Amino acid sequence: MFVATAPTAPNTLSKTALYADLNAQLKSLVEGERDFIANAANFSALLFHLLPDLNWAGFYLLRGDSLILGPFQGKPACVRIPVLPAPRGVCGNAAFHKRTFLVPNVHAFAGHIACDAASNAEIVIPLMSGERVIGVLDIDSPLIDRFDEADQAGLEAMVQTFMAASDPSTLK
Ligand code: SME
Numbered sequence: 001m002f003v004a005t006a007p008t009a010p011n012t013l014s015k016t017a018l019y020a021d022l023n024a025q026l027k028s029l030v031e032g033e034r035d036f037i038a039n040a041a042n043f044s045a046l047l048f049h050l051l052p053d054l055n056w057a058g059f060y061l062l063r064g065d066s067l068i069l070g071p072f073q074g075k076p077a078c079v080r081i082p083v084l085p086a087p088r089g090v091c092g093n094a095a096f097h098k099r100t101f102l103v104p105n106v107h108a109f110a111g112h113i114a115c116d117a118a119s120n121a122e123i124v125i126p127l128m129s130g131e132r133v134i135g136v137l138d139i140d141s142p143l144i145d146r147f148d149e150a151d152q153a154g155l156e157a158m159v160q161t162f163m164a165a166s167d168p169s170t171l172k
Contacts, residue, residue, distance in 0.1 A: 002029050004046055019154025022050060026158050030165035039166040041071035043137075043158070048073035053143050055118045059127075060091050061135035061171065067091055070135065077115040089113035094124035095133050102152050104145045121146040125159050129168050137162075 007013055007021045026046060030039045040059045047057040058072020065084040069077055082088045087096035090112055094101045103122045106112045112122075119140035127135040137159055141147065 004029070004050060006050055015148075015150035015154060018051075019150075019157065022046065022154070023158050023161055025050075026161050027165075030162060033165065034167040034170060036166040036168055036170045037071060039162060043162050044071050044073050047139065047158075051139075053141050053146055054139060055142050056116055056138070056140040059135055059137055060095075062095060062133060067095055067136060072138075074140070075116050078113060081113065090122050090124045091136050091138050094126050094136050098126050098128065098133050100125045100152055100156060102147055102149075104147070106140075116140060118142045120144045123147040123151060123155060125152075125155055127159065127163060129163070134168050134171075 004025060007018060026043060029042050029046060033039055044058045048054055056072065056074030056077065058074065059070035060067035060081060061070045062083065065082065067081040067083055069079045081091045083092045083095045087093045088111060090101050090103055090106070090109060101124045103109045103112070106119055106122050119142065121141045121144055123139050125137045126133045127137065137155070139155070
């Protein structure tokens with residue numbers, strides 16, 4: 001059975017080493033499993049428990065013109081976020097523009113949707129199936145400036161691991 005283990009002294013590891021460790025753990029966690037929801041649920045739990053200073057980590061999945069809340073860890077969150085015709089929030093914008101949004105201070109982001117009053121920084125990574133966006137990974141922190149380019153690179157690599165392992169057709 002897979003057991004998630006906190007890297008030794010996570011605060012002294014470089015972010016590159018931390019994400020290499022987390023990505024290796026994610027690979028073992030999703031190995032041999034194609035179910036999208038099951039893998040998304042375990043991915044959000046791994047991030048929430050092993051990445052320092054988070055208050056929310058989870059998924060929104062595209063259904064029609066909106067993102068709908070998927071597997072997550074943290075407090076209950078808003079359920080629907082419009083993407084079309086006009087994107088809302090950091091999540092809607094990441095899905096609409098098909099690129100990562102790294103927001104050092106959510107209070108300075110016009111249209112940010114405050115689901116948890118504790119959130120001060122956010123990073124949202126689109127889930128791409130070929131050219132098609134099928135959802136986003138959303139991560140929130142109570143610390144302003146919590147995420148930087150090293151977090152973005154590490155998290156984008158983990159999203160690739162997750163997407164390579166998981167079959168979006170299992171969502172139907
Ligand atoms: N803050 C997000 C909404 C989702 S919650 O953070 C979980 C946004 O602006 O899209």
